[in-house]
Structure formats: C-alpha cells, structure tokens
Amino acid sequence: MNSSIIHLEVVRFLRxxxxxxxxxxxxxxxxxxxxxxxxxxxxxxxxxRVLGEGCYVNVMAFGIVLAVISGASLASExxxxxxxxxxxxxxxxxxxYWSKAIFLFLVGGTTLIVLRMVIGLNYxxxxxxxxxxxxxxxxxxxxxxxxxxxxxxxxxxxxxxxSNPASSAFLGLLSPIALATxxxxxxxxxxxxxxxxxxxxxxxxxxxxxxxxxxxxGFRFCHSED
Amino acid sequence: MxxxxxxxxxxxxxxxxxxxxxxxxxxxxxxxxGVVGENGAGKSSxxxxxxxxxxxxxxxxxxxxxxxxxxxxxVRERIGFVSAHHPFYKWMKIRELLQFVRPFYPRWxxxxxxxxxxxxxxxxxxxxxxxxxxxxxxxxxxLSLAHEPDLLIFxxxxxxxxxxxxxxxxRSIKRYLDRKRDRSxxxxxxxxxxxxxxxxxxxxxxxxxxxxxxxxxxxxxxxKRVHLECSPEASLDQVAMIRSQRTSxxxxxxxxxxxxxxxxxxxQVSGGRVTDIxxxxxxxxxxxxxxxxx
Numbered sequence: 001m002n003s004s005i006i007h008l009e010v011v012r013f014l015r016x017x018x019x020x021x022x023x024x025x026x027x028x029x030x031x032x033x034x035x036x037x038x039x040x041x042x043x044x045x046x047x048x049r050v051l052g053e054g055c056y057v058n059v060m061a062f063g064i065v066l067a068v069i070s071g072a073s074l075a076s077e078x079x080x081x082x083x084x085x086x087x088x089x090x091x092x093x094x095x096x097y098w099s100k101a102i103f104l105f106l107v108g109g110t111t112l113i114v115l116r117m118v119i120g121l122n123y124x125x126x127x128x129x130x131x132x133x134x135x136x137x138x139x140x141x142x143x144x145x146x147x148x149x150x151x152x153x154x155x156x157x158x159x160x161x162x163s164n165p166a167s168s169a170f171l172g173l174l175s176p177i178a179l180a181t182x183x184x185x186x187x188x189x190x191x192x193x194x195x196x197x198x199x200x201x202x203x204x205x206x207x208x209x210x211x212x213x214x215x216x217x218g219f220r221f222c223h224s225e226d
Numbered sequence: 227m228x229x230x231x232x233x234x235x236x237x238x239x240x241x242x243x244x245x246x247x248x249x250x251x252x253x254x255x256x257x258x259x260g261v262v263g264e265n266g267a268g269k270s271s272x273x274x275x276x277x278x279x280x281x282x283x284x285x286x287x288x289x290x291x292x293x294x295x296x297x298x299x300x301v302r303e304r305i306g307f308v309s310a311h312h313p314f315y316k317w318m319k320i321r322e323l324l325q326f327v328r329p330f331y332p333r334w335x336x337x338x339x340x341x342x343x344x345x346x347x348x349x350x351x352x353x354x355x356x357x358x359x360x361x362x363x364x365x366x367x368x369l370s371l372a373h374e375p376d377l378l379i380f381x382x383x384x385x386x387x388x389x390x391x392x393x394x395x396x397r398s399i400k401r402y403l404d405r406k407r408d409r410s411x412x413x414x415x416x417x418x419x420x421x422x423x424x425x426x427x428x429x430x431x432x433x434x435x436x437x438x439x440x441x442x443x444x445x446x447x448x449x450k451r452v453h454l455e456c457s458p459e460a461s462l463d464q465v466a467m468i469r470s471q472r473t474s475x476x477x478x479x480x481x482x483x484x485x486x487x488x489x490x491x492x493x494q495v496s497g498g499r500v501t502d503i504x505x506x507x508x509x510x511x512x513x514x515x516x517x518x519x520x
Contacts, residue, residue: 003329004326004329004330007326008315008326011322015317080313080316081311081313082313082314082315083313084311084313085312085313085314085315087279088277088279088302088307089302089327089330090298090299090300090301090302090303090330090331091298091299091302091330092298092299093298
C-alpha cells in the first residue's frame with residue numbers, strides 16, 4: 001500500500017462531507033425511531049422484529065452508501081482519466097489498488113463502530129434493561145460485516161472495471177439479500193420457521209462472493225493496460 | 227555510454243491490431259531522439275512499453291537494465307513523462323498536486339522545483355481545474371522535470387498549445403538537456419521545428435514497424451520519394467515503403483532503406499516505370515503524412 005494514495009483517498013472522501021453529514025443525521029434519526037418500536041413490541045411479533053432488525057439494516061444502508069461513495073473511487077478515476085496519471089507515477093498498480101481497498105475497509109470499519117456506538121447509546125439512554133437483554137443479539141450483527149465486505153468488494157471490483165456494471169451488480173446482489181431478510185422475518189411468525197433466518201446463509205454466501213469479487217477486481221485492475 | 231532503453235524483437239498486439247512489430251531499439255544515455263509517425267503508427271504503444279504500463283506480447287523490454295513492467299517503481303522514478311493530455315485532479319491546487327506527487331520521487335529537487343515554478347510562471351494557489359491548456363502543459367512539464375529524470379518521454383506534449391507556451395516549454399526542455407548532458411529524451415511530435423530544436427536523431431514508425439533509426443541529417447540517404455508510373459491496380463506489397471499516395475498517372479511512394487537496385491526492384495514488382503527519385507527531408511516526410519491524414 002502507498003501512504004500518498006491513502007492520503008489522497010482521505011482528502012477526496014472528506015471533500016464529500018455534506019453527503020457524509022446528511023447520512024449521519026439520517027442514520028441517527030432512523031436509529032432514534034427504532035428505539036421506540038422494539039420496546040413497545042418487545043421483539044415478540046413480526047413488526048417488532050423487523051423494526052428491531054431495522055437498526056442493522058440501517059447500519060448496512062449507511063455502510064452501503066459510504067462504500068459506494070468511496071468504492072466508486074477507482075471508477076471515477078477511470079471516468080475522469082486521472083487513472084492514467086496515477087498509473088504513470090512510480091507506483092505499481094497493485095499498490096494503487098490495495099491502497100484504495102484498505103482505505104475503503106477503514107472507512108467501512110469506522111462507520112460500523114461509530115454507528116454501533118450511536119445506536120447503543122440511544123438504547124442505553126432509553127432503556128438500559130433493553131440493551132442488557134439484547135446483548136445476546138450482538139453476534140447476529142456480526143453477520144453484517146461480511147455483507148458489508150460484499151458491498152465494498154462489489155464497489156472495488158466494479159470500480160476496477162467500469163462504474164455502470166458495478167452499480168448493476170451491486171443492486172442485483174443487494175436486492176435478493178434484502179428480500180430474503182424480509183421473507184425470513186415474515187416466515188418467522190410460523191412456529192417451525194421462527195428460528196430460521198436466511199440472513200446467515202446470505203451472509204455466508206456474501207463472504208465467499210466478497211473474496212471472489214475482491215480477487216477478480218484486483219486481478220483485472222492490476223493486469224489491465226492503458 | 228550506458229544503454230538505458232533496450233528493445234529486443236518487441237511486438238505488441240491489441241486483439242487483432244499489431245501496434246508494434248518486432249522492434250529492436252537501443253537508446254543510450256544522452257541520446258536526443260525524435261519519434262515520428264502518423265497517428266496509430268505505434269508511438270504511444272512504444273512509450274507505454276518503455277514506461278511499463280503495457281507488456282510486450284513477445285520480445286524483451288529493458289529500461290535501465292530492468293523489466294519496466296515488473297519494476298515499475300524503480301524505472302518510473304527515473305523517467306519524466308508528458309503526454310498531450312494532462313489528467314490531473316481538477317479539485318487540487320497546484321500546491322496540493324506537488325505535495326501529492328513529490329513523495330513518489332526520492333530524487334525530487336525542491337530547489338529545481340522552485341526554479342521551474344518561477345521560469346514557467348506557475349502560481350501555486352490556482353486550482354488545476356481553472357488552468358488553461360498552456361498552463362496545464364507547463365505544470366506537466368514541471369512534474370516531469372523536478373525529479374531530474376534520466377529519461378524524458380514526451381508524447382506530443384505541444385498539442386493544442388499557442389506559440390508562446392510552445393516556445394516557453396521547448397526552451398525549458400532545452401535548458402534542462404543542456405544542463406544535464408547525460409540525460410536522454412524521446413520526443414514524439416508532428417512538427418519538424420520541434421524535432422530540429424530538441425533532438426538530433428529520429429525514429430520513424432510506420433504501421434508498427436521501425437523504419438528509420440538514424441540522425442536527422444541522414445534521412446535523405448535512406449528515404450526517397452519515388453514517382454512511379456504504373457497501373458492503379460499494380461501490387462506494391464513487396465516494396466518496403468512508409469507511405470504511398472495515388473496520383474493520376476500512378477503512385478508517389480516514400481521508400482525507406484534505399485539502396486542501389488531498388489529502382490529496378492520497384493519496376494519489376496509493379497510492372498511500371500520509375501520517373502523520378504528524390505531524397506526526402508524531415509519536412510517532406512511529415513508533410514506527406516499530414517496530407518494523407520487529412
């Protein structure tokens with residue numbers, strides 16, 4: 001990796017601060033709204049569970065948007081032609097690629113931590129007992145990490161090629177995951193399906209796809225020519 | 227003299243297009259070489275091979291004794307590159323652009339940078355996006371020279387520039403080369419005055435072939451303009467020529483590697499009659515290309 005390119009990415013990212021601020025406000029507002037419903041429904045019915053899970057979906061949505069903003073970095077470099085400038089600097093393509101990828105994961109990781117803190121504090125302020133009772137649900141949150149990686153990887157992979165196919169792939173993969181998540185909770189009303197969630201399955205698939213996309217994107221970028 | 231660029235039977239193929247055909251080339255330290263050829267002749271592909279941004283389909287490329295694709299960092303640290311396009315980040319100020327580029331070059335000379343900023347009249351406070359084409363070219367030149375490269379590769383750097391900017395940039399390049407006698411330049415251009423001012427030998431590329439690699443003064447001995455009267459259907463495939471132009475009576479051919487016996491060979495192959503042979507100078511050579519391009 002190359003510190004100059006990571007620094008460049010940080011500067012580029014921070015230049016988009018109005019978007020980031022809007023996302024944080026939106027996310028915090030949504031997180032606040034989520035507090036009320038899980039408490040009143042106590043996570044015992046369909047609505048309560050969906051709304052409770054909404055926190056995670058919220059985190060994911062926030063992460064997705066950030067990932068798209070930062071993941072589109074290479075794609076925009078291609079569109080504006082600045083990739084030619086980078087490619088002629090004394091730095092290998094693999095270093096460029098991995099510097100951008102590492103920055104993306106740093107952004108993603110930081111986002112998740114900050115959001116968890118915000119949501120956790122909201123819960124704590126509203127009802128400390130709720131937070132304690134739901135600590136067991138924390139591991140399920142971890143499934144969102146591979147999902148997030150998938151989104152990031154698609155961003156990088158796509159940006160290593162061209163932006164439009166990346167967007168299509170991104171939406172194409174995201175839609176079934178979101179649909180499956182909702183379906184899982186609808187079905188959870190029935191007794192034998194109540195413990196079944198498709199989310200882990202998709203998250204596992206996401207992990208595999210993330211690695212595959214990441215490798216493919218890196219390979220294509222590092223072996224492409226001007 | 228150290229050989230800084232060595233190409234051995236290098237071929238570059240893009241899908242079904244052969245961009246560079248089995249080119250053998252040696253550039254030594256201190257060489258001032260112009261690269262001439264019509265659009266699509268293979269000049270940029272040749273430069274990309276030297277820079278390591280493209281890999282040869284076959285053959286071997288060595289720059290400073292290294293494979294430029296595998297040792298991109300070590301090779302490009304010693305190269306200054308300018309093309310006709312300057313795809314810098316438009317949102318950056320010149321100061322930020324310099325701050326970004328400097329760390330990539332261990333040999334970056336801050337004093338020389340200041341000198342270039344002054345001589346090229348570049349303001350650090352301006353954004354790249356608000357610069358004129360001429361000013362962008364000056365910034366590109368600054369970035370290519372400030373690390374005092376051993377090899378300059380300029381791929382039509384004067385395209386779209388007004389006479390003042392063109393002259394200013396040429397003077398800066400010449401000043402650098404005069405000061406650093408052991409540094410080399412590969413300059414691709416369509417303008418004979420730039421070639422005469424900055425280089426002393428030329429490479430002529432035609433359809434990916436390297437057809438001339440000698441001092442400018444020897445062009446007339448190796449390359450001839452041949453007026454040929456023959457049937458328009460005559461086959462000229464076996465004649466080693468750079469360009470051909472059809473006329474009402476036959477063809478005008480620009481033939482390279484001229485030697486005794488060439489006249490009879492052309493007449494034999496074409497079934498026609500050679501009516502005139504004259505040496506081609508640099509201007510003629512480029513002019514014919516331009517006419518054909520039009």
